[in-house]
Amino acid sequence: MGEPESLIATGFGAERLDSSKTRSLFPSVPECAEFIRGSPLNECGLDTHWRVREDTGLRFLPFVLETVVRAVVFDGQLHFTRDAVLRTIQPGEVAVDILQAGICETDMQLCQGYMGFRGIPGHEFVGIPRTGRFAGRRVVGEINCACETCATCRGGGRNHCPTRTVVGIVNHDGAFAETLLIPERNLHPVPDSISTSEAVFTEPLAAACRIPQQISMNGQKVTVLGDGRLGNLSAQVLRHHGCQVQVVGKHPAKLDLLNRLGISTRLLSELEPDRESDIVVDCTGSPTGLSTALQLVRPCGTIVLKTTVASSQTLHMAPFVIDEITLLGSRCGPFDEALRLLQAGAIQVAPLLSASYPLEEAEQAFAHAARRDALKVVFTIQ
Ligand SMILES: [Zn+2]
Ligand SMILES: [Zn+2]
Numbered sequence: 204m205g206e207p208e209s210l211i212a213t214g215f216g217a218e219r220l221d222s223s224k225t226r227s228l229f230p231s232v233p234e235c236a237e238f239i240r241g242s243p244l245n246e247c248g249l250d251t252h253w254r255v256r257e258d259t260g261l262r263f264l265p266f267v268l269e270t271v272v273r274a275v276v277f278d279g280q281l282h283f284t285r286d287a288v289l290r291t292i293q294p295g296e297v298a299v300d301i302l303q304a305g306i307c308e309t310d311m312q313l314c315q316g317y318m319g320f321r322g323i324p325g326h327e328f329v330g331i332p333r334t335g336r337f338a339g340r341r342v343v344g345e346i347n348c349a350c351e352t353c354a355t356c357r358g359g360g361r362n363h364c365p366t367r368t369v370v371g372i373v374n375h376d377g378a379f380a381e382t383l384l385i386p387e388r389n390l391h392p393v394p395d396s397i398s399t400s401e402a403v404f405t406e407p408l409a410a411a412c413r414i415p416q417q418i419s420m421n422g423q424k425v426t427v428l429g430d431g432r433l434g435n436l437s438a439q440v441l442r443h444h445g446c447q448v449q450v451v452g453k454h455p456a457k458l459d460l461l462n463r464l465g466i467s468t469r470l471l472s473e474l475e476p477d478r479e480s481d482i483v484v485d486c487t488g489s490p491t492g493l494s495t496a497l498q499l500v501r502p503c504g505t506i507v508l509k510t511t512v513a514s515s516q517t518l519h520m521a522p523f524v525i526d527e528i529t530l531l532g533s534r535c536g537p538f539d540e541a542l543r544l545l546q547a548g549a550i551q552v553a554p555l556l557s558a559s560y561p562l563e564e565a566e567q568a569f570a571h572a573a574r575r576d577a578l579k580v581v582f583t584i585q
Contacts, residue, residue, distance in 0.1 A: 274323045274380035275565040275582070281314050283565045287323060287380060297387045299330035299342065301584045303403045303559075304378040306572040307432065308488040309511055310371070314569065317511065318373060325379035325582075326371035327406040329399045332390065341393040343405040344385050345538055346370040362535050379562060379582055391538045397545050400559075403581055404436070404552040405541045411436040412544070413536030414484060414507055420444040424479065426499050429486035430457035430468070432555060432579050433509055437484050438466050439550045446482075451495075454575060460554055471495075478502070484509060490516045502526040507533050552579075559583045 274287035292298065305327035313320040326346045332338050349356050349364035356364050370385060371377020393402045414420070414437060423446050427438045430452025438461060442448045450468045452458050458468035476498035483500045484507040485492040493516070496506045506528060523530060544550045555578040560568035562582055572580040 270382075272381040273562055274376075275325070275562055276322065277314055277324055278321055281565055281569055283563050287376075289380075289382060289384065290376065292384050293386075295386050295388065296384050297332045297335040297337075297390070299328075299332045299344070299383045299385055299390070301325075301328050301330040301378050301380060301383055301582075302341065302399050303581050303583050304328040305403045305407070305579055305581045306568060307407060311569065311573060312488075312511060313372065320372065322371075323376040323378075323380050324371045325377035325383075326369070327403055328378035328383065329393060329402045329405075330378070330383060332387070335387045337387070337390055337392055341399065341402065342390040343393055343402055343538060343542070344370065344383075344391070345389040345409075345535070346372065346406065347535060348375060348386050348389065379565070381562075381584060391542060394542065394546050397542065400556055400581065401545055401552050402542075404555065404579070405538055405545065406535075407433055408436050408440070408544065408550060408552070409536040409538045409541035410509065410534065411440040411536065412540045413533050414441065414509075415444045416536065417531060417533055418482065418505060418507070420446050420482075422446070423481040425449070425482045425484065426451060426480040426496075427484045427486060428452075428492050428495055428499075429488065429510075430454050430461065431486065431488065433488075434484075434486035435461060435555060435578070436550065436552070437486055437509065439464065440544070441484070442466060443544070443549050449480075451499075456576060457578065460578075463554075464551055474499075480504060482507060486510060493518060497522055497528070500526075500528055503528070505529040505531055507531045509533050555579045556581065 270289040271286040272289055273285050276282060276284050276287055304325045307327055310324045313324050329341055329343055331341055346369050347362045347364065348368045348370065349361035350366050351361065353364060353366065368375035377383065411433065420441060421444065425441050425446040425448050427434050427448060427450045430450055434450060434452065438448045438450045448466055450458065450461050450466055451471050451474055452468065453471050458470065461468050478499060478501050480499045480501060482505045483496040485496050486509045488510050492510050493506065493508065500506050508530065522528065545552065557577045558571050558580050560580065560582055562584060568580055568582060571577055
């Protein structure tokens with residue numbers, strides 16, 4: 204069957220099949236399905252979920268082939284579905300079966316309209332690629348999918364590629380699904396000594412590791428605003444880099460957790476503006492975080508913004524000029540460094556795991572993640 208194989212081997216684009224040939228090749232839906240099962244498409248590893256649908260509405264497409272997965276979808280409303288349609292796999296991508304995926308603040312913001320997101324959210328994951336050089340091994344993945352050819356990418360700034368997609372955030376279906384499609388070059392294998400429920404923290408931990416990449420940290424007096432997931436990880440990373448760290452938060456139990464890690468804490472309600480911090484890191488996820496930071500940072504100090512907030516805010520900018528405050532945006536960080544810290548046991552993530560849910564209980568999982576007492580809530584998928 205040389206001819207049909209070459210037609211289908213052009214990719215997952217079985218829809219590219221010429222209609223007259225398709226009719227003669229596949230006189231019925233079951234025969235088409237049978238052919239696909241035995242075709243080179245299987246090399247892409249997505250054979251098991253192929254669903255063949257007869258679509259009478261399309262004149263030139265007697266059969267539309269789709270891969271469907273169980274997933275959590277946001278289409279204005281967050282819900283679970285058994286048959287989210289996986290898009291066509293692109294050159295350089297692999298299909299990764301997701302083991303665990305974490306819910307983060309950004310996911311909750313997306314569901315409140317941030318980035319106008321529609322699709323499958325989820326960007327913190329551990330999974331197993333079906334094909335490629337990491338096939339069968341556990342991996343974590345960087346979330347920025349860059350073009351690799353523009354001036355920004357060639358200059359080493361692929362996380363800022365202007366045409367990038369971002370897994371689970373910008374034009375790229377994410378990891379709250381059985382299977383994720385992602386460029387193979389984004390993947391990092393997880394060392395055996397790191398458990399899956401520790402490795403699921405790699406992406407947010409890498410984001411925390413971004414801060415000392417951007418600004419010199421040694422011996423600095425740092426205040427981290429926010430006692431949640433990212434605040435906790437940032438505090439641990441900055442202490443590891445030799446800073447004097449204090450975390451300011453609203454939740455006694457979460458602050459207590461930091462105290463047990465040897466990090467000093469203050470309740471926000473008891474905070475007196477002292478303007479003595481060299482660096483203030485805003486991990487509050489709140490529109491008021493920046494104005495609180497301004498009350499704590501010393502003149503000529505730096506405020507690091509880790510928070511993405513869906514709502515816009517108005518702020519009096521004069522203090523930044525008068526006190527020569529540096530405002531530093533900080534986003535995605537180095538995965539290799541995060542994995543190294545996890546492997547060395549330098550960062551404690553196990554106490555941050557609050558609960559695990561199946562995809563089917565998406566609404567409960569998101570509601571739990573939004574609870575005051577929650578830290579990291581994950582989906583355990585397979
Ligand atoms: Zn995140
Ligand atoms: Zn680019």
